[in-house]
Amino acid sequence: MIQLKVNGATRKFEGDPEMPLLWYLRELLELTGTKYGCGMGLCGACTVHVDGKAVRGCQTTMASAAGKSVVTIEALKGQHPVQKAWMACNVPQCGYCQSGQIMQAAALLKEKPKPTDKDIDDAMQGNICRCGTYQRIRKAVKMAAGVRA
Amino acid sequence: MSENTLHVVERRAFLKYTFGAGALILGTHVEAFASSADTAVFHPSVYLGIEPNGTVILIAHRSEMGTGSKSTLPMIMADELEADWKRVKVEQAIGDEKYGSQNTDGSCSIRDFVEIIRTAAASARTMLEQAAAQKWNVPAAECQAKNHFVVHTKSNKKAGFGELATAASKLPMPDKKSLKLKTDSEFRYINKNVPVVDQQDLCEGKGVFGLDAKMPNMLVASIEHSPVYGGTLVSFDAAETKKVPGVRDVVTIDRFKPPHNFQPLGGVAVLADTYWAALQGRKKLKVEWNLGPNASYDSDRYRDSLVAAAKQPGKIVRTQGNVEAGFASAAKIHEASYSTPLLSHAPMEPPAAVAEFKNGKVVCHAATQNPQAVQETVAGALGIDKKDVTCHVTLLGGGFGRKSKPDYVAEAALLSKKVGRPVKVIWSREDDIRTDFYHSTAGMYVKAGLDAGGKPTSWLHRSVFPSIGTTFDEKAEYAMDLEMGMGWNDLPFDIPNHQAENGPAKNHIRIGWLRAVANVYHAFAIHSFVDELAHLAGKDPVEYALSLIGPGRKIEMNPVGMKYWNHNQDQKTFPVDTARLRNVIDLVAQKSNWANRAKGGNGHGWGFAAHRSFLTYVAVATEVKVEGGRVRIPNMHIAVDAGKTYNEDRVLAQFEGAGVFGTSIAMMSEISVKDGKVQQSNFHNYNVARLPEAPETVHVHLIKSDAPAAGVGEPGVPPIPPSIANAIFAATGKRLRDLPLRKGLRA
Numbered sequence: 061m062i063q064l065k066v067n068g069a070t071r072k073f074e075g076d077p078e079m080p081l082l083w084y085l086r087e088l089l090e091l092t093g094t095k096y097g098c099g100m101g102l103c104g105a106c107t108v109h110v111d112g113k114a115v116r117g118c119q120t121t122m123a124s125a126a127g128k129s130v131v132t133i134e135a136l137k138g139q140h141p142v143q144k145a146w147m148a149c150n151v152p153q154c155g156y157c158q159s160g161q162i163m164q165a166a167a168l169l170k171e172k173p174k175p176t177d178k179d180i181d182d183a184m185q186g187n188i189c190r191c192g193t194y195q196r197i198r199k200a201v202k203m204a205a206g207v208r209a
Numbered sequence: 210m211s212e213n214t215l216h217v218v219e220r221r222a223f224l225k226y227t228f229g230a231g232a233l234i235l236g237t238h239v240e241a242f243a244s245s246a247d248t249a250v251f252h253p254s255v256y257l258g259i260e261p262n263g264t265v266i267l268i269a270h271r272s273e274m275g276t277g278s279k280s281t282l283p284m285i286m287a288d289e290l291e292a293d294w295k296r297v298k299v300e301q302a303i304g305d306e307k308y309g310s311q312n313t314d315g316s317c318s319i320r321d322f323v324e325i326i327r328t329a330a331a332s333a334r335t336m337l338e339q340a341a342a343q344k345w346n347v348p349a350a351e352c353q354a355k356n357h358f359v360v361h362t363k364s365n366k367k368a369g370f371g372e373l374a375t376a377a378s379k380l381p382m383p384d385k386k387s388l389k390l391k392t393d394s395e396f397r398y399i400n401k402n403v404p405v406v407d408q409q410d411l412c413e414g415k416g417v418f419g420l421d422a423k424m425p426n427m428l429v430a431s432i433e434h435s436p437v438y439g440g441t442l443v444s445f446d447a448a449e450t451k452k453v454p455g456v457r458d459v460v461t462i463d464r465f466k467p468p469h470n471f472q473p474l475g476g477v478a479v480l481a482d483t484y485w486a487a488l489q490g491r492k493k494l495k496v497e498w499n500l501g502p503n504a505s506y507d508s509d510r511y512r513d514s515l516v517a518a519a520k521q522p523g524k525i526v527r528t529q530g531n532v533e534a535g536f537a538s539a540a541k542i543h544e545a546s547y548s549t550p551l552l553s554h555a556p557m558e559p560p561a562a563v564a565e566f567k568n569g570k571v572v573c574h575a576a577t578q579n580p581q582a583v584q585e586t587v588a589g590a591l592g593i594d595k596k597d598v599t600c601h602v603t604l605l606g607g608g609f610g611r612k613s614k615p616d617y618v619a620e621a622a623l624l625s626k627k628v629g630r631p632v633k634v635i636w637s638r639e640d641d642i643r644t645d646f647y648h649s650t651a652g653m654y655v656k657a658g659l660d661a662g663g664k665p666t667s668w669l670h671r672s673v674f675p676s677i678g679t680t681f682d683e684k685a686e687y688a689m690d691l692e693m694g695m696g697w698n699d700l701p702f703d704i705p706n707h708q709a710e711n712g713p714a715k716n717h718i719r720i721g722w723l724r725a726v727a728n729v730y731h732a733f734a735i736h737s738f739v740d741e742l743a744h745l746a747g748k749d750p751v752e753y754a755l756s757l758i759g760p761g762r763k764i765e766m767n768p769v770g771m772k773y774w775n776h777n778q779d780q781k782t783f784p785v786d787t788a789r790l791r792n793v794i795d796l797v798a799q800k801s802n803w804a805n806r807a808k809g810g811n812g813h814g815w816g817f818a819a820h821r822s823f824l825t826y827v828a829v830a831t832e833v834k835v836e837g838g839r840v841r842i843p844n845m846h847i848a849v850d851a852g853k854t855y856n857e858d859r860v861l862a863q864f865e866g867a868g869v870f871g872t873s874i875a876m877m878s879e880i881s882v883k884d885g886k887v888q889q890s891n892f893h894n895y896n897v898a899r900l901p902e903a904p905e906t907v908h909v910h911l912i913k914s915d916a917p918a919a920g921v922g923e924p925g926v927p928p929i930p931p932s933i934a935n936a937i938f939a940a941t942g943k944r945l946r947d948l949p950l951r952k953g954l955r956a
């Protein structure tokens with residue numbers, strides 16, 4: 061049996077330890093804010109925090125999440141500075157990639173509160189936005205960090 | 210139970226909102242799936258309704274895939290109605306022909322509906338004012354709707370919309386000619402940067418997409434399709450699959466009958482409690498296919514054959530003057546061949562839908578651009594009436610044309626019928642990329658006869674590509690009017706001898722429309738060629754393009770052998786107006802400081818292209834820095850005349866996004882096929898622009914215009930690839946004539 065914390069609540073899981081965290085969150089806990097985009101760690105749509113670090117839910121097995129604390133977009137409740145900046149900049153188009161973008165950006169700012177353009181490039185390049193909202197993402201990250209655009 | 214109570218029960222079960230009792234009084238004919246607007250006390254139009262409690266229900270009948278149309282159309286209605294946006298509920302319509310076309314495609318949501326919905330809202334406003342006038346016994350002309358109330362200033366009387374709704378519903382519809390539409394200065398929401406209705410949900414992970422839709426007791430399916438287009442199932446062995454925990458069933462779906470239209474491809478479906486279990490089961494499936502006649506399709510060889518065919522005479526689709534005579538008398542001839550690959554839409558959300566077949570009827574929730582096509586396709590697949598298909602539309606995680614073709618919804622409905630439970634179908638990214646309706650590959654040839662000053666007197670453009678028409682007629686070999694009318698035979702150049710020819714192309718894969726469609730390859734060839742001619746003539750590319758376009762004038766397009774399509778609009782209302790094209794070019798030159806740009810060389814340069822499509826005029830100036838095989842795009846300027854706009858921030862966003870989408874097409878995206886099998890499968894080998902590869906800043910410059918609203922979602926894309934190719938030429942001296950450019954740059 062695997063035990064882990066999801067958004068603060070303790071959860072027990074008895075299924076296939078190879079099941080990716082992404083599908084556990086989406087299908088068993090019905091936390092569908094975390095999205096599927098590729099299943100191969102290539103797009104970032106499934107980004108969540110595990111012990112405070114941004115990881116790809118599709119590449120994180122339940123076995124490796126055992127004993128860890130998982131935070132998903134649902135836990136941010138619209139109150140995170142990154143979310144506020146996202147709304148101020150009208151970032152989303154279709155919005156599908158944005159849970160992952162926001163979780164990735166939130167982790168970046170935790171690690172580097174005043175990121176440079178290069179930091180933003182490096183941290184965000186794993187998150188694809190097919191609608192092409194990248195320049196607003198960059199702007200919103202800077203706004204949330206309080207650095208000059 | 211009285212009839213009315215019955216209706217209440219039905220409605221409570223299906224509608225999102227609970228109504229006060231007054232709302233029901235006039236709900237005489239309540240269908241189980243009626244929208245709330247239909248059943249509101251006052252619903253002067255299918256697009257809106259007002260409840261006695263004052264709630265204004267606005268129906269979004271077009272799909273939301275990121276353009277903002279779900280919000281912008283209701284926002285226009287709210288504005289015209291003088292409603293308070295905070296007291297508006299926007300409800301997504303089910304598929305129903307009463308709304309008119311719901312096919313959210315072709316960049317026409319605003320263009321085709323703005324007048325209809327403004328008229329509906331102005332009628333409602335007028336009726337509310339008349340109801341207040343009757344109530345207070347004052348002239349209607351003295352009553353004015355203001356922010357959800359009607360006021361009579363003289364007597365200081367005020368009544369809410371809800372209070373007036375019942376009385377308004379009894380008045381006759383006002384004559385359309387008597388309506389007074391608001392003036393631009395009176396707008397409160399239009400072009401005021403009001404966030405889209407789902408913005409907060411989308412930032413909090415609460416938006417419900419097709420992938421998130423669910424039904425009680427549903428199974429989730431993953432479907433193995435033939436790896437080659439048109440292949441048929443020989444046999445399969447599901448013994449190991451069925452041992453996977455959670456797998457409940459393995460069933461087949463028949464192959465489509467040609468033409469494929471939007472029918473399912475056919476295949477073997479693994480149904481399980483979860484998608485994860487279905488995927489595990491699918492890995493264990495052993496399937497044998499008869500791959501059929503397309504198993505020898507090789508996209509590289511095919512593309513070469515298109516380029517070769519474009520060097521041969523084809524069917525004439527536009528002609529004026531005499532090109533041959535023009536070539537014979539030219540001081541100089543220049544010719545070049547261009548080619549573009551197949552492309553996949555790859556919306557971030559792959560195709561997904563959930564459906565239930567019960568008692569001869571289907572209810573589904575789908576990420577679809579076209580719920581009426583869902584009704585038709587599902588009905589066709591199951592042999593039922595389309596009226597018996599109820600399609601709820603979820604949010605779409607991108608569409609780009611893929612999700613107007615509802616094969617995946619029909620799969621869900623067919624599977625539900627087979628297993629007797631609701632079924633959700635999710636295409637994996639691999640399914641999406643390997644079995645898409647691909648953007649067509651094209652081979653093009655352009656030849657110009659030049660006068661002594663380097664200006665063409667004769668222009669021949671041949672284009673050969675498998676047509677979207679093969680979706681509906683598998684034997685089609687020539688282009689449809691709409692493909693020819695997309696930036697090819699409507700070329701607005703001032704050249705006396707001009708001919709366009711279309712060669713035949715047999716098709717071997719599903720071809721479909723992708724954002725901007727045939728404009729993409731035509732614009733790439735034409736505007737690359739114009740840049741080549743400018744350099745040959747030693748002229749500035751912008752000035753040279755202006756000289757080709759000639760003076761500002763409205764051109765009556767009457768090409769031979771076809772009807773000029775003009776995006777289904779008449780040429781009086783939407784002429785090909787070179788004055789507007791010149792304007793966007795002047796604007797982009799000014800804003801990008803074109804005259805003082807880095808003159809090129811040393812890996813740094815600027816490129817230009819201007820193109821009319823979807824009735825919108827767009828000019829682009831792009832700056833590139835080429836470092837080895839890597840291209841950075843520090844700045845991209847896009848000047849746009851899309852006629853009148855209604856949600857400026859979303860218009861800007863669409864062109865910013867087009868800059869990125871166009872960069873993907875220009876630089877890195879390519880689908881290739883060997884032995885009939887698509888070689889790409891996911892984002893490691895189907896490349897799309899990531900943040901550092903996208904333009905750092907797309908500067909969008911909108912021309913304020915009173916011309917009728919034109920397209921916004923698509924017309925930004927076509928000029929991007931040639932502007933980048935031309936910039937790379939300026940930066941490196943390398944002329945790249947085949948997409949994607951990165952391949953040529955690294956060669």
Ligand code: FES
Pocket residue numbers: 095096097098099100101102103104105106107116117118119
């Ligand atoms: S779904 Fe996990 S990275 Fe794409």
Ligand code: FES
Pocket residue numbers: 152153154155156157158188189190191192193275557606607
């Ligand atoms: S907003 Fe659509 S994929 Fe990013």
